[in-house]
Amino acid sequence: xxxxxTVNDAxxxxxxxxxxxxxxxxxxxxxxxxxxVLQAMSMPQVGHLDxxxxxxxxxxxxxxxxxxxxxxxxxxxxxxxGSAGMEAALANLIEPGDVVLVGVMGYFGQRMVDMxxxxxxxxxxLTKTWGEAFTxxxxxxxxxxxxxxxxxxxxxxxxxxxxxxxxxxGELCRAYDCLLLLDTVTSLGGLPLFLDDWGVDVAYSxxxxxxxxxxxxxxxxxxxxxxxxxxxxxTQVANWYLDMSLVSRYWGPERTYHHTAxxxxxxxxxxxxxxxxxxxxxxxxARHQANAELLWDxxxxxxxxxxxxxxxxxxxxxxxxxxxxxxGKAAARQLLEEYNIEIxxxxxxxxxKVWRIGLMGFNSRxxxxxxxxxxxxxxxxx
Amino acid sequence: xxxxxTVNDAxxxxxxxxxxxxxxxxxxxxxxxxxxVLQAMSMPQVGHLDxxxxxxxxxxxxxxxxxxxxxxxxxxxxxxxGSAGMEAALANLIEPGDVVLVGVMGYFGQRMVDMxxxxxxxxxxLTKTWGEAFTxxxxxxxxxxxxxxxxxxxxxxxxxxxxxxxxxxGELCRAYDCLLLLDTVTSLGGLPLFLDDWGVDVAYSxxxxxxxxxxxxxxxxxxxxxxxxxxxxxTQVANWYLDMSLVSRYWGPERTYHHTAxxxxxxxxxxxxxxxxxxxxxxxxARHQANAELLWDxxxxxxxxxxxxxxxxxxxxxxxxxxxxxxGKAAARQLLEEYNIEIxxxxxxxxxKVWRIGLMGFNSRxxxxxxxxxxxxxxxxx
Numbered sequence: 001x002x003x004x005x006t007v008n009d010a011x012x013x014x015x016x017x018x019x020x021x022x023x024x025x026x027x028x029x030x031x032x033x034x035x036x037v038l039q040a041m042s043m044p045q046v047g048h049l050d051x052x053x054x055x056x057x058x059x060x061x062x063x064x065x066x067x068x069x070x071x072x073x074x075x076x077x078x079x080x081x082g083s084a085g086m087e088a089a090l091a092n093l094i095e096p097g098d099v100v101l102v103g104v105m106g107y108f109g110q111r112m113v114d115m116x117x118x119x120x121x122x123x124x125x126l127t128k129t130w131g132e133a134f135t136x137x138x139x140x141x142x143x144x145x146x147x148x149x150x151x152x153x154x155x156x157x158x159x160x161x162x163x164x165x166x167x168x169x170g171e172l173c174r175a176y177d178c179l180l181l182l183d184t185v186t187s188l189g190g191l192p193l194f195l196d197d198w199g200v201d202v203a204y205s206x207x208x209x210x211x212x213x214x215x216x217x218x219x220x221x222x223x224x225x226x227x228x229x230x231x232x233x234x235t236q237v238a239n240w241y242l243d244m245s246l247v248s249r250y251w252g253p254e255r256t257y258h259h260t261a262x263x264x265x266x267x268x269x270x271x272x273x274x275x276x277x278x279x280x281x282x283x284x285x286a287r288h289q290a291n292a293e294l295l296w297d298x299x300x301x302x303x304x305x306x307x308x309x310x311x312x313x314x315x316x317x318x319x320x321x322x323x324x325x326x327x328g329k330a331a332a333r334q335l336l337e338e339y340n341i342e343i344x345x346x347x348x349x350x351x352x353k354v355w356r357i358g359l360m361g362f363n364s365r366x367x368x369x370x371x372x373x374x375x376x377x378x379x380x381x382x
Numbered sequence: 383x384x385x386x387x388t389v390n391d392a393x394x395x396x397x398x399x400x401x402x403x404x405x406x407x408x409x410x411x412x413x414x415x416x417x418x419v420l421q422a423m424s425m426p427q428v429g430h431l432d433x434x435x436x437x438x439x440x441x442x443x444x445x446x447x448x449x450x451x452x453x454x455x456x457x458x459x460x461x462x463x464g465s466a467g468m469e470a471a472l473a474n475l476i477e478p479g480d481v482v483l484v485g486v487m488g489y490f491g492q493r494m495v496d497m498x499x500x501x502x503x504x505x506x507x508l509t510k511t512w513g514e515a516f517t518x519x520x521x522x523x524x525x526x527x528x529x530x531x532x533x534x535x536x537x538x539x540x541x542x543x544x545x546x547x548x549x550x551x552g553e554l555c556r557a558y559d560c561l562l563l564l565d566t567v568t569s570l571g572g573l574p575l576f577l578d579d580w581g582v583d584v585a586y587s588x589x590x591x592x593x594x595x596x597x598x599x600x601x602x603x604x605x606x607x608x609x610x611x612x613x614x615x616x617t618q619v620a621n622w623y624l625d626m627s628l629v630s631r632y633w634g635p636e637r638t639y640h641h642t643a644x645x646x647x648x649x650x651x652x653x654x655x656x657x658x659x660x661x662x663x664x665x666x667x668a669r670h671q672a673n674a675e676l677l678w679d680x681x682x683x684x685x686x687x688x689x690x691x692x693x694x695x696x697x698x699x700x701x702x703x704x705x706x707x708x709x710g711k712a713a714a715r716q717l718l719e720e721y722n723i724e725i726x727x728x729x730x731x732x733x734x735k736v737w738r739i740g741l742m743g744f745n746s747r748x749x750x751x752x753x754x755x756x757x758x759x760x761x762x763x764x
Contacts, residue, residue: 005576007663011447015656018422018438018649025429030642033427040400041646042420045412045596047724052403065393079598080462080623083641087623115622194387208642214427216461216598216644239621240497241462241469257729259465260412260590262598264423265647267400274397281389342429347639 027344030208040271063273082206085218096120101148107159156186161319170199212361412590422653445655464588467600478502483530489541538568543701552581594743
């Protein structure tokens with residue numbers, strides 16, 4: 001062993017065994033992982049080219065197709081968190097000079113604007129007051145005006161709690177020869193999603209919301225029109241780690257090594273998707289809707305107002321207006337410190353104006369609604 | 383609930399409970415996670431802005447500094463696997479037109495060439511036969527000839543098993559006003575590393591090798607000269623997810639939300655680093671060296687030859703020449719199927735010529751060496 005230097009112990013921090021408080025995560029995500037998911041993650045590690053891991057990869061892909069209601073062959077978990085999924089979707093579609101039209105109705109639309117610009121897109125924006133969604137006519141007018149190569153929308157805006165209706169949008173994009181890219185981070189596994197029926201070309205999500213898995217994986221799916229665009233690229237994807245022309249060779253029949261997949265996270269996602277398959281999408285969606293309605297009724301009984309109108313209100317994430325005279329941050333802190341409940345404040349335009357309450361996946365349960373309403377009533381003195 | 387479509391059950395795959403074989407991972411990584419690491423990963427999830435998680439972030443940073451022997455403030459785990467660490471290092475340093483000189487002595491040097499090109503660098507290469515390393519004179523000649531902005535080297539080439547000596551390289555880079563970037567994926571926690579003493583400006587690693595954590599995090603550290611370069615950039619980092627000017631605000635005192643950190647993976651890395659702190663770097667390095675020597679002696683007794691000369695042979699990864707007449711792939715498959723032991727074949731120039739045997743972190747134990755040598759002797763009939 002070659003060692004001519006002396007080890008410095010200045011940063012040799014000695015810490016106690018990990019001990020985390022039993023938080024109930026009712027914010028915008030992560031939500032609590034299902035206990036079976038955590039159990040699966042502690043299974044013995046295998047290699048990322050092990051025949052058994054390759055079987056698991058196929059299972060994951062198939063269950064993700066069910067979750068999204070798509071036949072897309074290229075449906076994989078990206079080895080990063082939800083934002084890596086967003087970046088993968090944009091990086092693979094965009095070539096410098098492409099026109100990308102982003103529907104901005106909250107923080108995550110803004111993030112797409114930022115990312116798309118980094119990949120050399122000519123970014124155009126449609127904007128909407130935070131908490132609202134675009135009508136089909138507004139989208140048509142945008143396509144007519146900007147003639148984009150890609151229309152990027154957020155299905156479930158985690159910053160506002162609004163749902164973007166998708167019926168008819170896919171047809172519109174085909175009429176204008178434009179790809180449809182959809183953020184489903186806060187909708188996958190929580191509310192109706194029919195990717196193929198809706199004509200969505202690219203979608204991504206995160207493992208840590210309605211799928212009840214810890215953060216660390218970003219499901220991504222590319223349909224035939226997107227794959228075709230990828231094959232016709234004149235420039236390399238300007239991001240090696242997220243280059244789907246490389247990643248897809250690992251997830252495809254070739255199994256060519258690209259990067260080491262996060263083994264334990266993929267174990268967890270498999271179990272999360274098994275839970276979804278067991279419950280069934282219809283039952284899962286109905287559960288999220290029913291518990292959200294329980295929450296909305298309880299909030300109304302307390303005299304609190306939801307920020308988003310009922311017809312486009314997300315069941316997975318509710319924005320509640322902070323009543324005049326209440327310190328929103330202090331209330332959230334009190335919920336965390338005294339009740340171990342996490343909720344979040346607003347972002348951007350809604351900072352200081354709303355709380356964000358998530359009921360996602362495993363956490364969408366009646367007892368959680370009852371507990372939160374009780375704790376909130378005590379904190380607000382209502 | 384808005385739902386006008388019918389759910390299609392075509393992809394509703396029903397699978398059995400996850401059941402993975404008890405593999406002993408003696409390939410180039412991932413290696414087996416330490417049981418305490420897997421246990422830590424199953425602790426209850428908290429939010430990525432929870433005060434308790436922020437404490438954990440500080441602990442992680444400090445223990446990573448110890449592991450790397452650096453005082454660098456910006457020392458964080460990137461939310462992706464090792465290759466994301468490589469890409470983060472390059473993306474943040476490179477502006478279009480910068481000259482990047484890569485020392486290519488194996489597959490991972492080639493990967494840096496590919497990545498650096500995507501970020502618009504003028505890439506120059508020094509090349510070396512796979513299994514060898516560069517001398518100080520060769521590096522000096524390269525710096526003199528190409529006058530690069532960045533010199534990128536691989537400390538432990540996972541594809542060849544060779545170690546790049548670093549003494550004197552940092553001084554050289556300073557003399558040529560060039561940043562020194564170092565891949566430490568297969569060295570961090572396994573062999574002597576003195577980042578600050580060596581004058582390394584940027585380094586990255588992976589969680590799944592000598593740290594005994596599952597894959598999914600990529601430790602990254604930037605020293606003062608690299609930070610200065612980052613601040614003086616004229617263009618945005620062409621990668622949003624890995625943009626350290628944004629990521630560092632989440633890991634710094636501002637705690638500004640960037641992306642949702644992979645909570646469970648960070649629990650695991652904390653425990654992995656605790657194990658390192660408990661053992662101490664000197665003991666850790668000596669253990670890796672001693673078990674590697676046991677392996678080398680055993681291989682020699684069987685008449686097998688190591689590919690790399692002893693003075694630059696990695697203790698964490700050994701390349702063994704496949705004897706004439708032996709089907710290397712078949713032997714590896716037999717080890718996996720009959721003994722549950724994973725070793726790997728060669729990559730690139732060494733494909734078909736060597737096996738790669740890893741003794742990393744938790745797996746660097748005498749009993750594993752004994753088992754592997756015994757199994758290999760049976761498979762090879764020696």
